Amino acid sequence: MIPVLLACLTACENTIKSEEIKPTDAIAGVSFVESVTAKAGQTVIPYQKYVLDNGLTLILHQDRSDPLVHVDMTYHVGSGREEIGKSGFAHFFEHMMFQGSENVADDEHFKIVTESGGTMNGTTNSDRTNYFQTVPANQLEKMLWLEADRMGFLVDAVTQEKFEIQRETVKNERGQSYENRPYGLLRERVSEAMYPLGHPYSWQTIGYIDDLNRVNVNDLKAFFLRWYGPNNATLTIGGDLNVDETLAMVNKYFGSIPRGPEVKMPIKPSFIIEADRYISMEDNVHLPLVYMSYPTVSVRHKDEAALDLLSSILGGGKTSLLYKNLVKNQLAVQASVSHPCAELACTFNMLALPHPASGKTLADMEKVIRDSLLEFETRGVEDDDLIKAKAEMEANFVFGLQSVAGKVSQLAANETFKGNPNYIEQDIARYANVTKADVMRVYKKYIKNKHGVIMSIVPKGQKALVAAQDNFTPAARVIPELAVTSDTDLRVRKAKDNFDRSLMPIAGANKAVDVPQxxxxxxxxxxxxxxxxxxxxxxxxxxxxxxxxxxxxxxxxxxxxxxxxxxxxxxxxxxxxxxxxxxxxxxxxxxxxxxxxxxxxxxxxxxxxxxxxxxxxxxxxxxxxxxxxxxxxxxxxxxxxxxxxxxxxxxxxxxxxxxxxxxxxxxxxxxxxxxxxxxxxxxxxxxxxxxxxxxxxxxxxxxxxxxxxxxxxxxxxxxxxxLTGEGKALTLNLPESNAKRGVIYLVNKDNAAQSAIRIGKRSLTEDVTGEYYRAYLMNFPLGGAFNSRINLNLREDKGYTYGARSYFYGDKFSGTYTASAEVRADVTDKSIVEFVEEIKRYAEQGISDEELAFMRSAINQKDALKYETPSRKLGFLAQILEHDLTSDFVKERNDIVANISKAEINALAKKHLNLSEMLMVVVGDAKTLKPQLQALGYEVINYEI
The missing domain is CATH 3.30.830.10 (Metalloenzyme, LuxS/M16 peptidase-like)
Incomplete structure (x- = not known):
């Protein structure tokens, strides 16, 4: 697909401003590399680049437009650095890095960031892992303390118990996102057939369950010690920061962390597919799907841009050939083309789902796709193709600059993969200089008469629908004998400091946040x-x-x-x-x-x-x-x-x-x-x-x-x-149903790997500053945050689910209170027990003093993030217009948060969390679940949609 890297034109030079940053005075242990500033005629994100003596790369981008900062720590390690038999480690560590370190208690990382009024997450792909937080500017030092502690002080805090729980959480994620999702195993099967055995892209980032089951906690620690050193990381900070102060803080918290082993750029294995490889699988789907994938180049290769443009011509929306030849004429429900790129390889992918009424098979879909390629040869590249693609890239680049997070992530990615944060103009040139001849050349070089993987996914029991009989079976994974990693095999690196890392930095006062005029x-x-x-x-x-x-x-x-x-x-x-x-x-x-x-x-x-x-x-x-x-x-x-x-x-x-x-x-x-x-x-x-x-x-x-x-x-x-006229006014009465409360309604889904749970009742209609808002505050520590009671219990303590939550939702006409999760099928009954106990305990005992303080701090410090981007401003303004408010409602809400009493919250909990008023819905394998749910003492009613 087209990346967010296109010419910004002159308007950006006048509207996207940062202070011209000068290299600061020398700090021992920190070397200045370069400074890039905004200048007329250039398309850049201004920054300063430094390298610490231990190899950590630091990039600073100053942006005073909002009183917030975005901190991104990117490690140049993903699933592509893993070994056969040890897949999923990079992603596993994405989870483990949130589980506490020597100076940060278990589950405290999320709590600290949330309590600071910030947001956070981490992502892993084949080539890198990144962790990021957006917080009010006064919280920067605290974020650096957190990131440094998990870089330099994680290993000893990784316990067997944490390892086992997160292993179960990763399994739940695989079940929810891959195995229990229609077409969820498509990419895994195609990658296995596309790449040679042992190629680092032949397995998915999530890894294999067998591999996760096979390894021990020391294997995981060894992986961390190999790849998560400061010399394999880039720390990028953007926002309302003081350069000198930030440099001093970074040096304080990161400077003493020892280097890790040296890291070289990964080798790009070459391979050739000499004949089309047809593979297939049956899945719990309604519509069959054909997917054709061809190997091409690698990210930022000179031909990547032209291949992106080719993918747009063939399958990019209503102007594309596949839309015309498959979707518009109702031969297919969906058809598209993409060209995703990664550090070691890219693939050119075409897919189609036939419309049942068309009577077309997957073989027919494949033929139409191949005929569309021939049509492209005749049609060629039109002027509008280039105009559209370049206009889209320009817009994507500009819109990518609307948030400090967007700018920071682009700087971090360019540094990680090119060693140059200032790669934007080179990227722009790659796309701006694509010609018609380039597009036709790459088509002939990488697609025409070339071979790839053709994957058919068909409904269970309908194997005859495949595009062609399977002619390829990936080589069986041969797992080498894995030596057991012992404590003595771990080469733990220890930092030596002249300050007490156990003391969390205390943030100064929040900067004032102005409500948009x-x-x-x-x-x-x-x-x-x-x-x-x-x-x-x-x-x-x-x-x-x-x-x-x-x-x-x-x-x-x-x-x-x-x-x-x-x-x-x-x-x-x-x-x-x-x-x-x-x-x-x-x-x-x-x-x-x-x-x-x-x-x-x-x-x-x-x-x-x-x-x-x-x-x-x-x-x-x-x-x-x-x-x-x-x-x-x-x-x-x-x-x-x-x-x-x-x-x-x-x-x-x-x-x-x-x-x-x-x-x-x-x-x-x-x-x-x-x-x-x-x-x-x-x-x-x-x-x-x-x-x-x-x-x-x-x-x-x-x-x-x-x-x-x-x-x-x-x-x-x-x-x-x-425009004229007035529509019919909406008069609506939405009475409750007569469905029984206190029972479980069971919806059957044969052989489901996970069960979906909903527990709840009808509740309050939306009221921006009334009881509805106060009930939201009441629920926050129960199920409204990552470190809420429900999520910590079911995900972090038990490993039953990838995520669990509870919430109030309402509009002007009706509202609900709902607790929900998708859980492992084998713990459905146990999960319901935990849900019920948490809700009941909170209703009876109420909020703790610590939870009350946490809620107040978390919600009232979020103001810096509320209005940063145009989309956030739109949401804020829409709320005002919808409910006929003035901007004073923000102050009124802040006052409610600051002054709501423990007694009022507890009264709201007793009022709204009465389990006898709630019903439960469970979707899963009924033949297995019904006796288990009945054993809990509930009436279980079979229910059909």
Whole structure:
């Protein structure tokens, strides 16, 4: 796919500013490398680069626009550095790095970051592992202390107990994301067939269960000691920072950590596929799938850019050949092309899922794909292909600069893989210089008459549907005899300090966070406008809300609003869907239309220089939809197939059953996307009727964040002043169902590796500063944060799940309280016991003093992160307009958090956490689960969706 690396044009030079950073005075142990500053005519992210004596690379980017910092620690190690028989280690360590270190107690890392008002996570891929936090600027030293402690003081804190629990958590993640998900094993099977035995990409980052079961805790420690030294890491910090102070803090906490073993760039193994390799598998899916994958180059190879462009021409949206030849004519429900790249290899991937009504097989899909390649040879590369791709890259780059996290992650990646944070302009040049001849050349070199892996996934029991009989079996993994790693084999490196690392730094006062300055306007036609100016990037983001959502439908025709949204994304009376898509792509603009419960939402992101042209196209979509019968049929049929396929997903089944059981026979009991039956009953006339009734001016809202001033914004929005009319007002009564409480409703999913659990009841409607908000505060330590009681119990203590939570959700018409998780099938009953005990204990005993302090600190220090990006500002403004608030509600909420008493929270817990008022939904293998659940003492009722 096209990366976020395209020319920013001159506007960025004026709107994305950082102070010109000068090399600081020398600090012992820290060497200055280079300083890059913003200059006219250049596309750069300003930074300073340093290297500590122990090899740690440090990159600093100063950005004073918001009082926050983003800290990224990237280690140049991923699954591609693992050995046969020891797969999944890099990802396993991503988990272990959050489990505490010598000076940070178990599960304290998440708590400290959350309590600081920040967010955090970690990710692992084949080539690198990164850990990152975004926090208020005053919390920077605390984050450096945390990162340094797990770099230099982790090994001795990795216990056998932690190892076993996280091993189970990783297994749960594999079950949830791979084995229990339709098509979830596709990439694993293709990689096994694509790469030679032992190639580091022949296994997935998650690894194999057998490998995880085979190794011991010392094997894991040895992996850490090999790869997680400072000389194999890049620390990148961006935001509202003081350079001299930051350098001193980094040197203090990281400077004494000893170097690890030397690390060389990995070798790129070469291989050739001499004949097409057909493989297949049966899966719990509704639709068969064919996937064709060809080896190409590696990341930032000179041919990568042209191959990316080729993938766009063949399968990038409504202007692509596969869309035209497979999706538009309803031969396929879905077809796409991608060209993902990694450090050692890239693949060119094409996939299609045939539409059942077409009568086409996977062999037919393969033939159409191959014929589309031949058509490309004849068609060639058109001027618009280059224009679209380059406009998209420009927009992606600019939008990537809207957050300090986006800028930091780009600096970190460029340093890790190129040794040069300032690689942006070289990347820009790679794409800007692609010619038509380049695209055709790479097609002939890497795709035409070349061989790859052709994977068929078919529903269970339908092996005859494969594209071709299997002709390839990957070589069996030969696991070498693995020596047992003992304590004496570990070469632990110890830092020597002149300060006490056990003392967590104390943060200074939070910097003041200003609520965005906003202005309002109401057009004479009734459209309300709420906007704010943000000059950090030359972009405009808009959310248009039209009262025409799911709740305006008849329950027997649920999905009408979703289909209306889909049709507004199709042809207009003035241009085809393909021409509309092409016009938007040439502007580098994105327009997405979707339906929520109450509204149609039009999300618009555009470069400000193209805002008028973009809004003209949006206006055309809204006022001149063609409502073509063939486009309606395609979208309706695809929606039906999506609803059928959703029944293969345990989470989808659980959510639908839960929704039905909590609501009486009304619109809220139906999924907003519709069911197979409701979608089948919808006619094009229903779509037109909802459009004519509800897509009107009065009651609609425009929320906008732009670098333009008010007068310029109003001039651009004036196109919408010609809209007229008022839709039907929404009057809605959503009574509760008569479903029994205190029982378990069991939905069968044969042989499910995991069970989906929902526990809950109808509850409060949304109230921004009332009891609904106070109930959110009450639930925060129970199930509203990573280190909540429920998640720590089921995930961190027991290893039953990848994640568990509880929450209140409401709108103006109804609300629910829900506890949920997907758990290992063999611990379904145990998980319910733990859920019930945690909820019951909290209702009876209430919040602790420590939890109350944690909740207050975590929520009231989040302000620095609330308004950083245009998307966050849009959400904030939309809330104000939806509930007719003033910005003073922020202060009112802060006061509630600061002053809510322990007694009030405990009273809310007793009121809202009465388990006798709740019902339970479990989706899993009924024949196994029913007797186990009955043994818990519950009435178990079989339930069908």
């Amino acid at each position: 906003m202005w309002r306007e109401t057009f004479t036609n009734g459209i309300k406008v709420l906007a704010t100016q943000s000059s950090e990037t030359p972009t405009t983001s808009i959310l248009i809300k039209i009262p025409a959502g799911h709740y305006f439908e008849d329950k027997d025709k649920a999905g009408t609003a979703a289909l209306l949204a889909a049709m507004l994304n199709e042809s207009t009376t003035k241009r085809s869907a393909e021409d509309m898509s092409k016009a938007l792509q040439k502007l580098g603009a994105s327009v997405g239309i979707s339906a929520s419960n109450s509204y149609l939402a039009i999300n618009i992101n555009a470069l400000t220089k193209h805002i008028d042209a973009t809004l003209a196209l949006v206006y055309e979509k809204l006022t001149a939809p063609a409502f073509l019968p063939n486009e309606f049929d395609r979208n309706k049929n695809n929606a039906i197939q999506g609803a059928i396929n959703g029944k293969k997903n345990a989470g989808y089944l659980a959510s639908n059953a839960y929704r039905q059981l909590l609501h009486a026979d009304n619109i809220a009991a139906t999924p907003s996307g519709g069911s197979e039956a409701s979608l089948a009953s919808i006619e094009l006339s229903d779509i037109k009727a909802l459009y004519q009734q509800q897509v009107k001016a009065k009651g609609s809202e425009i929320i906008l964040v732009s670098d333009l001033d008010k007068s310029s914004v109003l001039k651009s929005l004036s196109i919408f002043k010609s």
